[in-house]
Amino acid sequence: MRQLITVMAQCDPLVGDIEGNAVRAVEAVREASIEHHADVVVFPELFLVGYSPEDLLLREALEARVSKARALMASRMVPGVLVVIGYPGLRGSQLYNLAGALRDGEWIAEYAKQALPNYGVFDERRYFTAGDALCVIEHQGVRLGLSICEDLWLTEPAAGYAGQVDLLLSLNCSPWHLGKLDERIAVITQRARAISTPIAYVHQVGGQDDLVFDGASFALDSDGRIQVQAPAWEEGLMPLRLVDEGSGWQLAPGERARIAQDEESLYCALVVGLREYVRKSGFAGVVLGLSGGIDSALSLAVAVDALGPERVRAVMMPYRYTADMSRDDAATQAHGLGVAFEELPIGAAVEALDAILGESFASLDPPSAQDVTEQNLQARVRGTLLMALANRRGLMVLTTGNKSEMAVGYATLYGDMVGGYSVLKDLYKTQVYGLARWRNAQGEHGAPVIPPRVIERAPSAELAEGQLDSDSLPDYPTLDAILMRYIEQDHSLEAIVAEGFEREAVERVVALVDRNEFKRRQSAPGVRVSKRAFGRERRYPIVNGWKPGD
Numbered sequence: 001m002r003q004l005i006t007v008m009a010q011c012d013p014l015v016g017d018i019e020g021n022a023v024r025a026v027e028a029v030r031e032a033s034i035e036h037h038a039d040v041v042v043f044p045e046l047f048l049v050g051y052s053p054e055d056l057l058l059r060e061a062l063e064a065r066v067s068k069a070r071a072l073m074a075s076r077m078v079p080g081v082l083v084v085i086g087y088p089g090l091r092g093s094q095l096y097n098l099a100g101a102l103r104d105g106e107w108i109a110e111y112a113k114q115a116l117p118n119y120g121v122f123d124e125r126r127y128f129t130a131g132d133a134l135c136v137i138e139h140q141g142v143r144l145g146l147s148i149c150e151d152l153w154l155t156e157p158a159a160g161y162a163g164q165v166d167l168l169l170s171l172n173c174s175p176w177h178l179g180k181l182d183e184r185i186a187v188i189t190q191r192a193r194a195i196s197t198p199i200a201y202v203h204q205v206g207g208q209d210d211l212v213f214d215g216a217s218f219a220l221d222s223d224g225r226i227q228v229q230a231p232a233w234e235e236g237l238m239p240l241r242l243v244d245e246g247s248g249w250q251l252a253p254g255e256r257a258r259i260a261q262d263e264e265s266l267y268c269a270l271v272v273g274l275r276e277y278v279r280k281s282g283f284a285g286v287v288l289g290l291s292g293g294i295d296s297a298l299s300l301a302v303a304v305d306a307l308g309p310e311r312v313r314a315v316m317m318p319y320r321y322t323a324d325m326s327r328d329d330a331a332t333q334a335h336g337l338g339v340a341f342e343e344l345p346i347g348a349a350v351e352a353l354d355a356i357l358g359e360s361f362a363s364l365d366p367p368s369a370q371d372v373t374e375q376n377l378q379a380r381v382r383g384t385l386l387m388a389l390a391n392r393r394g395l396m397v398l399t400t401g402n403k404s405e406m407a408v409g410y411a412t413l414y415g416d417m418v419g420g421y422s423v424l425k426d427l428y429k430t431q432v433y434g435l436a437r438w439r440n441a442q443g444e445h446g447a448p449v450i451p452p453r454v455i456e457r458a459p460s461a462e463l464a465e466g467q468l469d470s471d472s473l474p475d476y477p478t479l480d481a482i483l484m485r486y487i488e489q490d491h492s493l494e495a496i497v498a499e500g501f502e503r504e505a506v507e508r509v510v511a512l513v514d515r516n517e518f519k520r521r522q523s524a525p526g527v528r529v530s531k532r533a534f535g536r537e538r539r540y541p542i543v544n545g546w547k548p549g550d
């Protein structure tokens, strides 16, 4: 019997650290060779520069740095092992998204990605020229074909490999959103069947700005059945075996890791997104305002799971509208999770600002019931204090807004919107509730990490006496149902009304969404978990005269 061991290197590069990523690759090849007796080691798409490098791809020094990194890899390779890795490369005057093959100190073949995605979060045509040729490498008697991510999402160009290769190596960076893994597996399964060839789907893991990559690399046999499945959300080397018992090369059954689904994978995405943002940016940790409400409570739970309690600080900043229940719940949660906790009352600061503003406001009519100046001052004092704590301690402020609030502008600019990163940014409020309940159910010995009262009480910004979110917004299930139709599904105002929602509520919500693009543009980045996150995937002009309707 002959066999070929291919190791899928599910690694996490640092975008832009080209030399560092080459060193990471060299170490992974060594480990794959020692631990798994690898004959072939495959890395994800663009691994040397990391995904997505965006306009770093336009830097003049890029080509020289990539060449130096490839030379470094060539000088430190394990003899006899074939390494396939992604990088950008100038060939002639054109930049290509390449997969190169290295063996015994020599780069022996190169494949240029043919299908360049330019939708959703992708902008590859801004940088790359499409390749037009297949690439087959022979290694230890096995014919290996190369392919890069989007190539397999189209019928062509993989079709050309049918009957020509024994295994197709696919290098990928496929940003995660809810349901993505199922979508991905369905597409790649179809491709394996169509060309009747086993496929090794090698995927990046980790986080980069707003994008998260789930790993979960896998290998399919020529009937499209998964024979090897790497774990999601963690780095690792996953071997797969091609065996020939006389009747040709077949993919042998291998390890099959359990893959998290639904809330578990959503929660993992938030944890990985925050952990990698903080680690790669070099912060000592994070600080957040803990209000006794659900958004900051869930953000705190994610932060502790991502960074450990010793790198997280929580601050309760009470004012006259803060209920005792909020103070108690904040303290209970912080102590339960073992994070540093302090109370910084904001009364003196709000009063000082009121006094300074008093003279300027004196000539104006008394504020109307709708005037939010005083409410926003409270939020801005809190934001100022959090930024001061972050400055002095080398921390980053974790901002806690969710997608429902960001959609309708229910947040204060330079107030509760201060912060470097947001874990809930792409989660509707109803999803926040679901995830908080899920996290509580995972507590050790059933102990909730979020006090149940925080989940059960009616949501309030506590910026005015007896204030409830429902005073200014439809209840969250209704708000989210309208928002999901308007934002995720692009339904028009009239179409949403026709689906049975109250016209007045739909008009109000749609107007708020349209009017608050200015606020979203100034909001912190956060983990993308949907197919239609604000920012890259939903780009609207701030100033515009579009009338909502049909």
Ligand SMILES: Nc1ncnc2c1ncn2[C@@H]1O[C@H](COP(=O)(O)OP(=O)(O)OC[C@H]2O[C@@H]([n+]3cccc(C(=O)O)c3)[C@H](O)[C@@H]2O)[C@@H](O)[C@H]1O
Pocket (backbone or CB within 6 Å): 372, 375, 376, 379, 405, 409, 410, 411, 412, 413, 414, 415, 416, 460, 461, 463, 469, 472, 515, 518
């Ligand atoms: N198109 C545009 N382009 C650029 N800037 C624009 C703008 N339209 C308004 N602005 C500016 O923005 C200001 C209004 O924005 P901003 O000052 O933020 O204030 P605003 O949006 O008027 O009020 C904040 C709202 O968020 C609610 N809130 C605050 C804090 C926490 C929570 C919560 O539960 O999470 C809710 C609060 O109850 C209130 O309804 C305007 O005064 C104007 O200066």
Ligand SMILES: Nc1ncnc2c1ncn2[C@@H]1O[C@H](COP(=O)(O)OP(=O)(O)OP(=O)(O)O)[C@@H](O)[C@H]1O
Pocket (backbone or CB within 6 Å): 288, 289, 290, 291, 292, 293, 294, 295, 296, 297, 315, 316, 317, 318, 319, 322, 382, 400, 401, 405, 416, 459, 460, 461, 462
């Ligand atoms: N009393 C407070 N102490 C500390 N932080 C606060 C306080 N009030 C508000 N914040 C911060 O501002 C954010 C916005 O809070 P607010 O209560 O106004 O609305 P929210 O969106 O319902 O959030 P939450 O559900 O966390 O209360 C909070 O998540 C928290 O980070």
Ligand SMILES: NC(=O)CC[C@H](N)C(=O)O
Pocket (backbone or CB within 6 Å): 045, 117, 148, 149, 150, 151, 153, 172, 173, 174, 175, 184
């Ligand atoms: N990097 C890519 O080519 C990714 C595109 C692909 N359809 C995905 O998200 O999986």
